[in-house]
Amino acid sequence: MSSALQTTDPEIYTLIKQEEKRQVDELEMIPSENFVSPAVMEAVGSVLMNKYSEGRPFARYYQGNANIDKIESLVETRALKLFGLDENEWHVNVQPVTGSIANFAVYATLLSPGDKMLGMNLYDGGHLSHGWKLPEGKKISFTSRIYDSHFYSVDQKTRVFDYENIMKIAKRVMPKILISGGTAYPREIEHAKMRQIADSVGAYYMADIAHEAGLVAGGVNTSPFPYADVVTMTTRKTLRGPIGAMVFVKQEHASALDFNIFPGLQGGPQNHSIAGIGVALKEALQPEFKTYARQVIKNAQALAAKLLDLGFDVVSGGTDKHLVLVDLRNMGLSGKEVALALEKVGIIANKNTVPNETGKPWNPSGLRLGTPALTTQGLKEKDMEKIAAKIAETLQSRNSPQS
Ligand code: DSN
DSSP: OOOHHHHHOHHHHHHHHHHHHHHHHSEEOOTTOOOOOHHHHHHHTSGGGGOOOOEETTEESSSOOHHHHHHHHHHHHHHHHHTTOOTTTEEEEOOOSSHHHHHHHHHHHHOOTTOEEEEEOGGGTOOGGGTOBOTTOOBOSHHHHHSEEEEEOOOTTTOSOOHHHHHHHHHHHOOSEEEEOOSSOOSOOOHHHHHHHHHHHTOEEEEEOTTTHHHHHTTSSOOSTTTOSEEEEESSSTTOOOSOEEEEEEGGGHHHHHHIIIIIIOSSOOHHHHHHHHHHHHHHTSHHHHHHHHHHHHHHHHHHHHHHHTTOEEGGGSOSSSEEEEEOGGGTOOHHHHHHHHHHTTEEOEEEOOTTOOSBTTBOSEEEEEOHHHHHTTOOHHHHHHHHHHHHHHHHHHHSTTO
């Protein structure tokens, strides 16, 4: 029997089926992607998407929100529990539709237009929403048009953070907020040191753990909560939920943060996504999730080790997380051509900038690979070694004169 979608819209139905097949047939190695459980998908595809619920749980602008109120407050309770937080100290808002909106809401809460922010250089793995502007001054992120953004970089040689240098930059810039986190830094961030730096200049410390949220929840990466004033995260990466984001602030900033999310930046929250996040949080509270998080890292470390053996320049010499960053310049290749070549053999990764970048974001010098999705599918270290060998073989055949 045909499904409702198949009958109503066979074109979209067919494309979804093709995407379902692609996700099974290909190796998903983009570190910000994962496979949600059928339970998460059921919640996201539910009637909750029919309801408008501007406001906060139990304080809405529209009637008919009794069930939505219970769902959103349950999701908040689970979020605080997952990260071991005391509700008298911490407040969470689970409504931001993306990480960028979550971050912007934080700036609106803690800063005034023109205030200084200090975050990680995008080329070294930082994020657009941390105020990115080009070294020559072009303001790329809207954040950089409102706030005065400055950046710190990794050490040119080791390609990891030099906290003494970040301290020096902070003392020169005197930011009102110090930000850590990003999209392509393979090493753990030392939150205690970032706190010290923030304290030395009287700044707030915001940890954006969009990429590591599931690793922190699983207890295999250091929690920023004992050190940060604010923690933001997306929910779809290592945390294995649907698209969405969460912001955790100290109680004193709760009402300002909530006001900046709604009505400041958003309208009605995406109740179906929030429910899906709740299901993912329940899954992350189970003991199996710790095993999953540990395996994500073991797989990334196995992948990095094998790539190093095969002559790849693995940035920082390895990884503490779910991602591996490779600088391709020693092979005379660019990120774009390698990502395209790998797609042809069913390996889905993304081109990425690397420290000391000499290319452009559209055609950078690196490749970013991740293990969250493959680990969800049950792959282990031996599989990672085979994948590394396949990557090397693909690039060799590309470089050979016959190809
Ligand atoms: N697009 C995300 C990533 O791939 O890391 C960051 O926003």
